[in-house]
Amino acid sequence: MKILYSHLVEHIQEKPSIQKLSENLFQLGHEHEIEGDIFDMEFTPNRGDCLSLNGLLRDLAVFYTINSNQKIYTKEIDQLSIDFENLADDICTHITFLKLEISDIPEQYNDSMNKYFKDLDISKNNFFTDVSNYLSYETGQPTHCYDESKIKGKFTFEEINISNEFETLFNKKINLSKKNAVFLLDGEVINLAGVIGGKNTACSSTTKTVLVECAYFRPEAIIGKSVRYDIKSEAAHKFERGVDPECHDEVLRRFIKIVSDHANIKSMSIVSHKARNRPIYKIPISVNKINQIIGLNLSKKEYLGYLVKLGFIIEGNSIIPPSYRADIQTNNDLAEEVARVVGYNNIERLNINIPKNTEVNRYEIENKIKYFLLDHGFYEVINSPFVGSISKKAIKVDNPLDSNREYLRTNITNSLLDNLLYNEKRQQDSVKLFEISDIYYSDSDNGQQKKRMLSIIASGKVGLNYEDFSKKINEQYLVEIFHKILPNHDLVFHKISRDNLDTKIKNEIISFEIDIKNFSTDTLLYKEISRPPKGFIQYSPISEQPSSIKDISFLIKDYSKTRDLQDLLLSYTNEIVKQVYIFDYFVNEKRGEIKIGFRFIFQSKITTLTTDEIDIVYNEIVEISHGIKGIMIPGIK
Amino acid sequence: MPDHKDIAPPELIKDRGSLHPINHMKDSIMSLLVSFGFEIVDGPEIETEEFNFDMLNIKKSHPARQMHDTFYVENKSYLLRTHTSPVQIRGMLKKKPPLAFISGGKVYRKDDDATHLPMFHQVEGIYVDKDISFAHLKDLIYKIIYSLFGNNVELRFRPSYFPFTEPSAEVDILSNEGKWLEILGCGLVNPIVLENCNIDSNKYSGLAFGLGIERIAMLKYGVTDIRDFYKANLDFLRQFK
Numbered sequence: 001m002k003i004l005y006s007h008l009v010e011h012i013q014e015k016p017s018i019q020k021l022s023e024n025l026f027q028l029g030h031e032h033e034i035e036g037d038i039f040d041m042e043f044t045p046n047r048g049d050c051l052s053l054n055g056l057l058r059d060l061a062v063f064y065t066i067n068s069n070q071k072i073y074t075k076e077i078d079q080l081s082i083d084f085e086n087l088a089d090d091i092c093t094h095i096t097f098l099k100l101e102i103s104d105i106p107e108q109y110n111d112s113m114n115k116y117f118k119d120l121d122i123s124k125n126n127f128f129t130d131v132s133n134y135l136s137y138e139t140g141q142p143t144h145c146y147d148e149s150k151i152k153g154k155f156t157f158e159e160i161n162i163s164n165e166f167e168t169l170f171n172k173k174i175n176l177s178k179k180n181a182v183f184l185l186d187g188e189v190i191n192l193a194g195v196i197g198g199k200n201t202a203c204s205s206t207t208k209t210v211l212v213e214c215a216y217f218r219p220e221a222i223i224g225k226s227v228r229y230d231i232k233s234e235a236a237h238k239f240e241r242g243v244d245p246e247c248h249d250e251v252l253r254r255f256i257k258i259v260s261d262h263a264n265i266k267s268m269s270i271v272s273h274k275a276r277n278r279p280i281y282k283i284p285i286s287v288n289k290i291n292q293i294i295g296l297n298l299s300k301k302e303y304l305g306y307l308v309k310l311g312f313i314i315e316g317n318s319i320i321p322p323s324y325r326a327d328i329q330t331n332n333d334l335a336e337e338v339a340r341v342v343g344y345n346n347i348e349r350l351n352i353n354i355p356k357n358t359e360v361n362r363y364e365i366e367n368k369i370k371y372f373l374l375d376h377g378f379y380e381v382i383n384s385p386f387v388g389s390i391s392k393k394a395i396k397v398d399n400p401l402d403s404n405r406e407y408l409r410t411n412i413t414n415s416l417l418d419n420l421l422y423n424e425k426r427q428q429d430s431v432k433l434f435e436i437s438d439i440y441y442s443d444s445d446n447g448q449q450k451k452r453m454l455s456i457i458a459s460g461k462v463g464l465n466y467e468d469f470s471k472k473i474n475e476q477y478l479v480e481i482f483h484k485i486l487p488n489h490d491l492v493f494h495k496i497s498r499d500n501l502d503t504k505i506k507n508e509i510i511s512f513e514i515d516i517k518n519f520s521t522d523t524l525l526y527k528e529i530s531r532p533p534k535g536f537i538q539y540s541p542i543s544e545q546p547s548s549i550k551d552i553s554f555l556i557k558d559y560s561k562t563r564d565l566q567d568l569l570l571s572y573t574n575e576i577v578k579q580v581y582i583f584d585y586f587v588n589e590k591r592g593e594i595k596i597g598f599r600f601i602f603q604s605k606i607t608t609l610t611t612d613e614i615d616i617v618y619n620e621i622v623e624i625s626h627g628i629k630g631i632m633i634p635g636i637k
Numbered sequence: 638m639p640d641h642k643d644i645a646p647p648e649l650i651k652d653r654g655s656l657h658p659i660n661h662m663k664d665s666i667m668s669l670l671v672s673f674g675f676e677i678v679d680g681p682e683i684e685t686e687e688f689n690f691d692m693l694n695i696k697k698s699h700p701a702r703q704m705h706d707t708f709y710v711e712n713k714s715y716l717l718r719t720h721t722s723p724v725q726i727r728g729m730l731k732k733k734p735p736l737a738f739i740s741g742g743k744v745y746r747k748d749d750d751a752t753h754l755p756m757f758h759q760v761e762g763i764y765v766d767k768d769i770s771f772a773h774l775k776d777l778i779y780k781i782i783y784s785l786f787g788n789n790v791e792l793r794f795r796p797s798y799f800p801f802t803e804p805s806a807e808v809d810i811l812s813n814e815g816k817w818l819e820i821l822g823c824g825l826v827n828p829i830v831l832e833n834c835n836i837d838s839n840k841y842s843g844l845a846f847g848l849g850i851e852r853i854a855m856l857k858y859g860v861t862d863i864r865d866f867y868k869a870n871l872d873f874l875r876q877f878k
Contacts, residue, residue, distance in 0.1 A: 029796025044798035045700070220698035227705060240700075293825060293842070294804075295772025332828055336796060336804030339771060344794035344806055349779060350772035354674030354737045354764055363677070367664075373654060380657040381869040384756050385743075395683070397717075398709040401747055401755055408710070419869035428871050432654065440683050442711070450681060464652050530653045532661065533878055539858040542865070542872040566647040578872070582647050596647065 001041045001234075002120050003137075007053050007112075008039075013065040021060075027343045028059050037119065048219075048241025049324040052140030058324075062309045062341045070138065073256035080269035082211075087158040088221075089275030091181050092193070095157070095215040096248040096272040098255065099148055100128075102208055106262040113258070128203045128210040131258050140324075141214060141243055141251045142235035144191060148209040150201040153186035157193065159221060164189060169202040174229045181221045183213075194222040194239035196231055214252055216245040245278045246323035281329045282318040293335035295350050296342065306341045307334065365519050366436060369454060371528035372485050377463055378432040378456060383415035385437075393441040395448070410441045412455035413511050417496060420457050424505050427547050430461040432473070436516065455513040457496075459505075466585040466597075474508050485526055489518060547578060547603035550618050556594040558630035565628055569598050572624075574617050578603040658877040659758055659866055662854045663741050666760050669784050673777070675739040675762055680724030682743055683715050688723035692833045693801040708745050708755070717745035720847065722801060725763045729834035734841045735766040741850075751862050758850035763826065765836060765843035771804060771825055774844040778808055778823055781846075785853065786810060793817055802845055803827045818856060821848040 005018045016024070018034065025032055025039070030050065032041045041056075049055050057066050080099050086092055105127050109117070113134050117124055120137075124130050128145040136142045159181045166189050167173050176182075176189065183191035190198045194217045203210060217239050226236040249272075256268060287300040304314055311322040321328035328334065339347065370380060386397065386405040393410050400406035409415060412435050423431045434456040443449050462468035462477060471477070475493045482491055496509040556562055570580060577600055584597030600621065602614050622636060656664075667677060689695075690702055700706060701719060708717040724740035741760040749755055764777075775794065782792055791811040799805045802824025809817040823846035828838035836843075851863050858877075860866065865873055 026793075026795055029798075031795065044796075046798045223698050223700065224703050227703070292768065293770060295770030330803070330828065332803040332825065335771070335825075339804050340796045344771075344775075344796060347772055347775060349776040350770060352764075352773040352776045352780075355735060356674045357671070357676040357737065363664075370656060374656065375653060377652045378654040379869075379871060379874045380655065380660060381874070382657050382659060382867060383869070384754075384867065386755070395710050398711075398713055399704045399747070400708070401749055422869060423871050426870065426872070430652075431871065433869065434654075438682060440681075448683060448711075448715070450683075465650050466647070467649055468651075532656065532665075537658075537858055537877060539860050539873075539876055541861075542870055562647055570650075581650065585647055587646075 001043070001051055001237075003039045003041055003053060003056060004115065004119055005034075005037045005039060006119075007115070008056065008060070011053075011057055011066050011068055012060065013067055016064065024060060024063050025056075027345070028062075028340050030056070030059070043241075045241055046327040048238060048243060049140065049327075051238050051241065052136070053138050055140045055324070058311055061311075062306060070254060071257050072250060072253040073260065074253070077256075078267075078269040080271040082155070082271055084155045084273070085157075086273055086275060087156050088181060089273075091159055091218050091221040092157050092215050093218070093276050093278070094245050094248065094272070094274045095213065096252060096270065098212040098214070098252045098268065098270045100210050100212065100256065100259060100268050101148075101266040102259065102263040103266055104263060105205070105208065108262075110261055126203050126205045126207060127262070128207060128212075128259075131255060131262075132212070135251065135255055135258065136234065136238070139247065139251050139254065140238060141247050142194075142238055143251065143255065144197050144213045144235075145203045145207075146190075146197070146201045146211040146213065147203045147207045148211040149207075151185065151211055154184075156184045158182060158184060162189070166192060167199040168192070168196045168231065169199050170196070171199060172231070174231070176229075178228075180225065181217065192225065192229070192231075193217055195225050195229070195233045195236040212252065212255060214248045216243060216248075242326050244324035248272060278323065278326070280320060282315070282320055283329070283331060283334060285314070285317050285319055286331065289331045290335050290338055293332060294339050294342075294347060296338075296347065298338070298342075303338060306338055310337060310341070312337075365521065365523050366516060368523045368526055368528070369485070369516075369519060370434075370436070371530050372523075372526050373434050373456070374530035375528055376432070376481050377430075378434045378458070381416070381419055381433050381435050382437075383409075383412070383419070383435060385409050385440075387414065389414065391441070393443065395440055395442050408440050410439060411513055412437055412439065412453055413457065413494075413496075413513050416455055416457035416511065417501075417509070420459055420509065421501060421503060424459075424503060426544075428460070430464055430473075432456070432458040452516045453513055454516055455511065457509065457511040459507045459509040464579075464581045464583070464599075466582045469583040472507060473510060475510055478510055478512070485523055486519065487522075541605065543578075543603050543605045545604050545606070545608055547601050548609055548614055550600045550602065550614065551583070551597055552600070552618075552621065552625070552633060553584065553595060553597040554625065555632045555634055556596060556630065557592065557632075559594055561628050561630050562594055562596060565596065565625065565631060568624065568628065569621070572621065574620075576602050576604050576609060576613065576617060653878065655874050655878045657866075657874070658854055658858060659850055661877065662857070663758055663760055663850045666781075666785070666848065666850070666853075667739055667741050669781070670739045670760070670762055673780070675737045675764070678724055678728040678738045678740050679742075680718075680721070680727050680740060682718055682745070683710060684718040684723050685715060688726050689716055689718050689720075692726045692830065693722055694827050694829045694833070695800045699800065706747055708747060719746055720744050721759045721761045722845075722847070725761065725845070726830075726834060729763070729765070729831075729836060734836060734843075735764075737764040737766075738762065751864070754851070754863055754867070756867075757863075759847055760850060761845065761847040763843055763845045765826065765831065765841050767841060769825070769842045769844050771844075774806075774823055774825065774846070777844065778821070778846060781848075782808070782810060782820065785857075797822060797824075799824060801827050801830050812856075820853065820856075821846055823847070 032039045132143045164176045181193040182189045190201045222239040226233045287303045313320040387409040388404045391410045394407035458473045462471040493512045579601040583599045586595045721740040728738045739762040793809040794806045797805045797807040805824035826843035831838040
């Protein structure tokens with residue numbers, strides 16, 4: 001909600017700056033952004049009472065002297081006779097109607113109203129609706145204006161099951177469905193209560209007699225309606241969060257005053273239907289309890305002083321929250337009020353000492369498995385559980401985000417297969433992945449079941465180093481690895497066929513999926529090599545550009561230069577060199593020479609590299625390599 | 638001249654894999670909390686409305702309970718948990734205070750954009766004992782955030798609203814660019830929730846907090862699109878060693 005700084009400060013005697021006010025608002029829990037002269041407020045859902053100029057001023061009263069200049073009509077008003085029946089007074093516990101007739105429709109608005117429409121960029125409708133909108137901004141209470149001449153017939157409020165088309169006053173046609181709280185005229189819906197009024201009974205630019213409806217609706221009856229019908233409604237936003245059930249008289253008297261500031265009122269009458277009183281909470285005064293909750297040492301005087309400034313009433317030994325604070329019922333609620341006023345950031349820390357727990361870490365085995373896999377070049381992934389598969393055991397999501405993914409996966413392997421193909425498409429020629437996750441499924445005999453599974457998938461080169469470069473991942477490779485950690489287990493590996501996959505790569509895909517339960521504490525005997533990452537990692541955005549490969553092979557007669565060359569090239573950096581590793585190493589004793597091959601992978605972050613761009617860097621690598629004496633690059637001088 | 642027949646083969650560099658950055662962040666935070674005295678508890682991802690909402694004082698009318706915010710399964714008889722809090726409810730029903738639980742894992746909400754995903758990770762903690770105050774909660778939060786972001790980071794506590802805590806707070810840290818960034822939510826356990834778990838709220842009080850792992854990981858690593866965590870791109874994963 002947007003509130004003008006100038007509107008606020010107009011009523012604050014001390015005239016704080018916008019920055020000072022911003023600090024106060026944050027301290028009170030009212031998050032916002034400042035756009036020029038406007039506070040764009042985001043209130044927590046329990047603070048519906050703050051959704052107005054006056055609501056915010058009520059909260060700011062703990063810091064400042066508030067001088068309201070909003071005058072109200074104070075004289076007696078005639079009783080209105082209206083044929084209205086409230087058939088759902090559990091939802092609408094209090095409703096008031098005001099009938100007003102004016103002589104002429106004003107052409108100009110006064111300063112406050114002008115500023116509201118101009119500075120907050122709100123479009124005008126017609127006089128009465130504009131007053132209603134301004135009043136909602138000022139007081140927080142939405143009112144609805146009917147053209148009085150159109151309200152002829154049996155007028156009721158009901159909550160009914162309905163399927164009907166309804167045209168809003170903004171000419172939007174909606175199809176009402178299910179249960180709705182509505183106002184009806186001779187059985188026809190004329191107002192979707194608390195959300196938006198109908199076109200047929202709305203005020204127009206010629207309306208001179210208005211029937212203003214001012215109501216309290218139980219939030220539960222309004223919630224979800226504006227979303228269901230895709231209507232942006234400030235009224236609904238307020239009713240959903242709860243408005244002040246006791247404000248009708250004052251709000252409507254303010255309505256009259258604003259109208260009378262603009263036009264000559266020919267007649268007015270009012271009637272109020274109150275079905276039941278709101279629940280009143282009386283909380284016993286206990287400053288000790290409050291101090292205990294917050295960890296402060298306030299005196300009773302300070303404590304009650306804060307509450308009185310916030311509009312609370314002290315009656316004997318009890319505290320009574322004001323009618324607009326339906327969210328306050330307990331000492332914990334009051335403690336939050338006090339803590340806000342003191343300032344959360346001004347509350348001193350008290351050393352916390354949690355007794356040490358003696359439970360063992362039940363994730364020990366799982367962690368061991370993870371490090372074992374890391375040691376063998378496997379990367380951990382996490383996948384979404386939503387899939388389109390239709391395994392009979394899959395649990396169905398009633399309201400999926402994507403109708404092609406309306407089931408929970410019953411295996412991890414299929415997700416890993418997608419991950420593998422994704423990486424192969426990005427020219428990764430050695431892919432080893434694993435995931436550990438809970439899997440849920442429904443069993444016709446036993447109902448909903450849960451298993452914690454490990455799944456792995458691997459394909460391509462065993463590793464990107466000179467020993468593993470020419471070896472391809474196959475079942476034997478995985479059997480050998482897993483034998484180390486599951487020596488007594490018959491492992492069943494699957495070879496996934498590429499026949500139906502969208503790929504031209506021929507490497508075998510090997511996978512397996514196993515219940516974590518199969519790993520015993522023997523697993524803990526494994527001594528891992530990998531270590532968790534240390535220190536600061538600054539992520540560098542990944543590139544979606546294609547990569548290119550360049551291999552350079554060297555002949556070395558002076559064996560001692562091998563390390564020099566390795567140190568030089570493996571630490572070589574250039575913004576288009578993504579990766580470098582030794583893919584070939586061979587000692588030819590007969591000829592007294594070493595052959596060593598380096599693979600460079602080139603990739604740009606922003607563009608597809610041209611041969612020329614790659615050659616510039618390639619030539620630089622060749623040149624610096626030649627700096628090491630006693631090495632040769634066959635084919636290059 | 639050195640004996641050129643001394644063979645010094647190049648170092649064999651084996652490619653080690655990496656932990657997923659989200660799991661790594663989650664586990665690091667949980668280990669930190671275990672060192673503070675918390676005990677890890679687990680619970681199901683498929684939950685009932687009772688444990689996910691009712692027991693936590695989230696009323697039937699709360700927007701979170703609408704079909705557009707929560708995934709329901711099996712003809713609305715269950716839901717995918719929207720937070721890890723129900724795990725703590727289950728824990729409190731089993732154990733009497735003093736108790737200090739943490740739970741971490743996947744949670745689900747119907748969201749999908751650059752900063753929100755339908756599946757994300759949380760770590761939440763609860764500590765119930767005699768005379769636990771908001772000042773104690775502040776101390777714990779300072780300790781957690783100092784461990785995560787260093788002792789020089791500036792913190793700000795703001796009043797907030799969660800149905801299961803009262804008073805409630807959100808905590809921001811000041812970024813290097815001078816912007817306040819929301820890091821976690823916390824508060825004193827609402828006495829209604831303690832009573833729901835058969836804990837005498839006149840005798841005991843509790844503190845609770847919850848962190849979104851993706852949010853913290855994005856801040857710490859400088860990842861700007863949350864979706865990058867879940868593409869399984871090896872070029873991405875390799876960076877987190």
